[in-house]
Amino acid sequence: MYAKVIVDISHEKLDKGFDYRIPAHLENExxxxxxxxxxxxxxxxxxxxxxxxxxxTAGYEADKIKEIDSIVKNSIPIEGRLISLAWFIxxxxxxxxxxxxxxxxxxxxxxxSVYTKRVILVDDIVSVDDAIEKYERKHATARLxxxxxxxxxxxxxxxxxxxxxxxLSVAKALENEGLVEIKEEAVYRNPIKYTDLKPYDxxxxxxxxxxxxxxxxYIENKSQGFGGVHLIHGITGSGKTEVYIDIIDKVIKKGxxxxxxxxxxxxxxxxxxxFYRKFGDKVSIINSKLSAGERFDQxxxxxxxxxxxxxxPRSAIFTPFRNLGLIIIDEEHEGTYKSETAPRYHARExxxxxxxxxxxxxxxxxxxxxxxxxxxxxxxxxxxxxxKNRAKTSIPADVHVVDMRQELAKGxxxxxxxxxxxxxxxxxxxxxQIMLFINRRGYAGxxxxxxxGKAMKCPHCDVGLTLHNNNKLICHxxxxxxxxxxxxxxxNSKYIAAFGTGTQKVEEAVKKMYPTAxxxxxxxxxxxxxxxxxxxxxxxxxxxxxxxxxxQMIVKGHDFPNVTLxxxxxxxxxxxxxxxxxxxxxxxxxxxxxxxxxRGKLRGEAVIQTYSPENGSIIAASKQDYTExxxxxxxxxxxxxxxxxxSLMAIQLTSKDEKFLDKLSIMVKQxxxxxxxxxxxxxxxxxxxxxxxxxxxxxxxxxxIKCKEYKKLIWVKDYIENxxxxxxxxxxxSIQFDFNPMSGF
Ligand code: ADP
Ligand code: ZN
Ligand code: ZN
Numbered sequence: 162m163y164a165k166v167i168v169d170i171s172h173e174k175l176d177k178g179f180d181y182r183i184p185a186h187l188e189n190e191x192x193x194x195x196x197x198x199x200x201x202x203x204x205x206x207x208x209x210x211x212x213x214x215x216x217x218t219a220g221y222e223a224d225k226i227k228e229i230d231s232i233v234k235n236s237i238p239i240e241g242r243l244i245s246l247a248w249f250i251x252x253x254x255x256x257x258x259x260x261x262x263x264x265x266x267x268x269x270x271x272x273x274s275v276y277t278k279r280v281i282l283v284d285d286i287v288s289v290d291d292a293i294e295k296y297e298r299k300h301a302t303a304r305l306x307x308x309x310x311x312x313x314x315x316x317x318x319x320x321x322x323x324x325x326x327x328x329l330s331v332a333k334a335l336e337n338e339g340l341v342e343i344k345e346e347a348v349y350r351n352p353i354k355y356t357d358l359k360p361y362d363x364x365x366x367x368x369x370x371x372x373x374x375x376x377x378x379y380i381e382n383k384s385q386g387f388g389g390v391h392l393i394h395g396i397t398g399s400g401k402t403e404v405y406i407d408i409i410d411k412v413i414k415k416g417x418x419x420x421x422x423x424x425x426x427x428x429x430x431x432x433x434x435x436f437y438r439k440f441g442d443k444v445s446i447i448n449s450k451l452s453a454g455e456r457f458d459q460x461x462x463x464x465x466x467x468x469x470x471x472x473x474p475r476s477a478i479f480t481p482f483r484n485l486g487l488i489i490i491d492e493e494h495e496g497t498y499k500s501e502t503a504p505r506y507h508a509r510e511x512x513x514x515x516x517x518x519x520x521x522x523x524x525x526x527x528x529x530x531x532x533x534x535x536x537x538x539x540x541x542x543x544x545x546x547x548x549k550n551r552a553k554t555s556i557p558a559d560v561h562v563v564d565m566r567q568e569l570a571k572g573x574x575x576x577x578x579x580x581x582x583x584x585x586x587x588x589x590x591x592x593x594q595i596m597l598f599i600n601r602r603g604y605a606g607x608x609x610x611x612x613x614g615k616a617m618k619c620p621h622c623d624v625g626l627t628l629h630n631n632n633k634l635i636c637h638x639x640x641x642x643x644x645x646x647x648x649x650x651x652x653n654s655k656y657i658a659a660f661g662t663g664t665q666k667v668e669e670a671v672k673k674m675y676p677t678a679x680x681x682x683x684x685x686x687x688x689x690x691x692x693x694x695x696x697x698x699x700x701x702x703x704x705x706x707x708x709x710x711x712x713q714m715i716v717k718g719h720d721f722p723n724v725t726l727x728x729x730x731x732x733x734x735x736x737x738x739x740x741x742x743x744x745x746x747x748x749x750x751x752x753x754x755x756x757x758x759x760r761g762k763l764r765g766e767a768v769i770q771t772y773s774p775e776n777g778s779i780i781a782a783s784k785q786d787y788t789e790x791x792x793x794x795x796x797x798x799x800x801x802x803x804x805x806x807x808s809l810m811a812i813q814l815t816s817k818d819e820k821f822l823d824k825l826s827i828m829v830k831q832x833x834x835x836x837x838x839x840x841x842x843x844x845x846x847x848x849x850x851x852x853x854x855x856x857x858x859x860x861x862x863x864x865x866i867k868c869k870e871y872k873k874l875i876w877v878k879d880y881i882e883n884x885x886x887x888x889x890x891x892x893x894x895s896i897q898f899d900f901n902p903m904s905g906f
Pocket of ligand 2: 611612652654
């Protein structure tokens with residue numbers, strides 16, 4: 162057996178591993194993450210390095226390979242733990258080890274951290290007085306200036322020393338004589354800029370208290386060898402966040418550290434402040450707006466123990482805390498917890514692995530738990546807790562479902578049903594706020610010719626172009642842009658136009674039908690700019706608009722107490738996506754959207770407009786009944802064999818050469834049969850064209866495999882991966898695996 166060992170754990174050197182032989186007596190003790198002593202270089206000096214992977218064959222001539230000397234005992238440094246997390250990711254999601262390592266170990270920016278220097282007088286006044294005498298004789302004015310100043314202050318910031326006109330070389334000379342000490346410290350960039358903090362004064366109610374106690378007891382006892390996985394299912398506003406804060410407080414008092422994952426979009430000033438008010442500068446955050454350097458700094462602060470709580474999106478799971486006690490995943494059902502690029506890991510699963518490995522606990526929280534998580538809670542893999550009431554006195558919204566087919570039959574050709582129209586007018590009159598939600602972006606859907614039916618498509622991708630209000634057609638996959646033609650390029654007809662509904666169209670309709678209404682629009686186009694998102698939300702929150710129109714972005718995050726009406730313009734759009742999770746996503750979106758109405762003292766109402774009012778997830782969402790939704794959904798997943806009832810692996814093959822790709826995909830399908838897993842246990846679907854069969858002139862095919870056992874899918878993956886690597890023509894194509902994908906390839 163051989164091991165790859167890295168000696169320098171900086172991001173840039175991660176792929177510079179060295180091969181070592183594992184001596185027989187150590188074979189059972191060496192695995193990725195273990196710190197070992199190895200002979201290194203010409204002199205075979207013994208140094209330390211981390212094992213990153215194991216293999217049965219060596220990278221080069223076996224007789225030249227040195228042997229691992231020994232294991233560094235009694236230490237599993239945090240680096241080692243992160244390496245074993247990388248190994249878990251590599252094994253379970255299909256990626257190269259280097260890629261997994263680079264995901265886990267943060268990038269150190271080449272620009273160094275900011276340092277501050279202090280000059281300190283060494284504690285020996287006698288020798289200082291001697292020195293002063295000596296320098297007076299020599300007329301060494303600069304040295305004297307510094308020594309006199311230090312005799313008075315003992316310790317000075319470099320900025321002050323600079324003001325005396327003393328150069329660094331002078332200070333260094335004194336340091337060499339042992340008279341002073343120059344201390345250099347990194348100043349970590351702190352991303353939280355806080356002002357006026359109200360004191361924290363929440364006392365948990367009985368329901369919350371019971372959950373907090375019960376979870377904490379479990380964490381303390383570690384009956385499963387770690388703190389367990391706990392799912393809190395609590396309606397929006399039921400006070401989950403307060404429960405987290407209470408448990409965090411107890412965990413900190415035990416000297417442990419905490420990671421809090423929040424979907425990026427909900428990672429707002431408001432949320433962070435709630436933690437900050439309770440825990441002050443024990444808290445830090447990371448998010449995608451931080452530079453690599455700032456991010457690195459936050460991770461360093463965590464490693465040094467300067468902070469105890471890290472809040473951030475998916476990648477905060479890699480925070481190098483040395484004494485991790487708890488990982489919280491808020492809104493655990495969110496799709497963003499799954500990485501969309503390789504390695505396609507799911508933060509929930511990575512968190513559970515890390516917790517098990519480091520003796521920590523995991524808390525998942527959601528108003529609409531992922532079907533996967535609820536399934537595991539019901540089967541006893543997770544512990545389940547319910548919060549059924551809103552913490553404050555507000556009551557859940559009244560929900561109306563409107564059948565849009567009947568509206569059309571009545572002759573209503575506008576975007577708004579009579580019910581919604583009537584309620585919009587009512588709220589505008591009462592000066593209360595309204596949110597209108599549509600599940601799609603852009604001015605309109607696809608552009609096509611009404612004479613000949615030609616659809617305007619991207620020349621590089623297999624998707625339609627979308628019309629934007631600058632009169633450009635844009636491809637959302639590759640960014641291709643072209644001016645909207647006046648006439649059909651096919652038949653020259655002038656009846657070429659956009660179909661469908663989008664946020665811009667809704668905004669136009671609102672302006673036309675309710676001319677006094679002040680509107681704000683939030684979608685991909687208006688939030689491109691830095692802070693665009695926060696700006697729109699704060700404008701709305703300050704009452705600068707009556708109506709906020711947007712995509713799913715508006716249903717998450719902020720609380721607007723003055724919003725008493727939520728209109729869901731077209732509830733069906735997410736139902737028809739070719740994805741087994743589309744009902745789940747629809748239910749989650751609708752429930753969250755409804756949750757936006759009536760957060761304050763005023764009672765809220767929500768209107769769901771739909772063409773399929775008989776659809777189960779729409780009915781369940783209108784009643785805000787998670788159990789009803791779950792029961793019908795799990796039945797569907799059982800009958801049609803979808804996760805969580807089975808595991809699903811997607812294999813994506815891509816190539817510029819269409820013919821080669823056809824051949825390859827058939828070959829890969831045949832390989833599945835040779836992998837050693839009994840094909841009777843597998844259900845193989847495909848190969849088929851991917852949802853988008855071409856992006857940027859690269860063709861894409863997919864094969865799906867279902868199996869009851871996840872680990873058998875991993876065997877199939879390992880076999881194919883291995884075969885693919887050795888294949889002669891593998892440069893012409895690429896292969897990617899995705900387990901239980903959140904969306905189709
Ligand atoms: P969730 O995270 O479940 O959506 P939050 O924790 O945000 O719910 O709670 C909703 C609101 O109720 C917040 O303003 C919160 O401060 C308040 N709240 C929660 N629990 C209590 C409590 N025990 N006493 C007073 N206010 C509470
Ligand atoms: Zn035409
Ligand atoms: Zn394109």
